[in-house]
Amino acid sequence: MNQRLVSRIEVTVIYLILLCVTIVIFYPLLWTIGMSLNQGSSLYVSSLIPENFSLEHYKWLFSEESDYVLWYKNSMIVSLAVMIGSVIITSLVAYAFSRYQFIGKKNGLYIFLLLQMFPVMMAMVALYMFLNMIGLLDTLTGLILIYLGGQIPFNVWLVKGYFDTIPRELDQAARIDGAGHLRVFWSIMLPLAKPILSVVALFNFMMPLFDFLLPSIVLSSPNNFTLAVGLFNFINDQFANNFTRFAAGSVLIAVPIATIYLFLQKYLVGGLTAGGSKE
CATH class of the missing domain: 1.20.5 (Single alpha-helices involved in coiled-coils or other helix-helix interfaces)
Incomplete structure (x- = not known):
């Protein structure tokens, strides 16, 4: 009882x-x-x-009086570029750390682990000056580069841990059949790593849509604003009181995220429960 x-x-x-x-x-x-x-x-x-x-x-957001469509397009460009770039760079770097032995491998992993402890905002002054020097300040390209570089350490640790769980016997069997390094990577590793790469793709797609601080520092022209910066002006400008328009614009942000989520849904459960690093 x-x-x-x-x-x-x-x-x-x-x-x-x-x-x-x-x-x-x-x-x-x-x-x-x-x-x-x-x-x-x-x-x-x-x-x-x-x-x-x-x-x-909602009608006003898509009218000629509003720049919402332009901000939406800018955000989609940044999010898609960061998502695709992160998946490509992360998978290649993680594959190298998982499958090959080279000088500085362990130190490189420790550096990636150390870099995860510091947010990108700590280096914002240096990044701001660097983008100004190479002429990419106030551009979507410069913003994309910062996002890509800032996410590499975390993503590599995550994907490397998943690659480590894939049996090396599959690599060896493929090489016996004459497959090269890129063939093994493309035909064996990537198909088996779809769950973790889907997680990386979703997280890196969402991050630029929700981030406000970084775009507000890098971007200064209204034509280059992302959604977060543009919507903030609805309630931040002097005499602005457009909370209902702000809410409508915020609701529409969920549309592309829900689309990507539904597209990757069958891989996400496996990816979220995997990726723990092991040596």
Whole structure:
């Protein structure tokens, strides 16, 4: 009887925790969606359930008065470039660290581990000066380069750990059949590493869409703004009170993320539970 009571208490506590987490996650989301459907622009007259539903804010975002489409395009360019570049660079570097022995391999891994402890913002002054020197300040290309370089250490550790779990006998069998290094990498390693590479692709696609600090420092021209910087101006400019437009623009950010997630969904579960490094 006591054991049954303890089990019920444990289940009740678990459900209460899940309920609290659900409220914390979904309440702000529901408020944002409700705010985007409210008429007017003030935050104080908005409600969770709008009395008069309106799509006027979504229509305004795609009108000629707004630069939202341009910011959306800039964000997609940066996110897709970072996603594709990260997958290519990370898979090549991780393959080299996982399969080959070379001078400085262990020290290189330690350096990658050390670099993960410091955020990119700590080097922002140096990066700002470097981009200014090479003429890439206030450009999407410069922003992409910073994202790519900043994510290499973490991504390499993650993917290398997954590559280490792939039996080396597969490599050896392929080489016996005459396959070269690139053939082994392309035909054996990459297909088997789809789960972890999907995780890398999703995370690196999402990061530029949500990041505000880095683009706000690197970019200064409104024509180069990403979504985070552009939407911030809706509520930051003097006399600006466009909270409902801000909410509508924020809701639409979820569309490409949901699309990428659905496309990679079948690989993500395996990738999220893998990638622990081992030597």
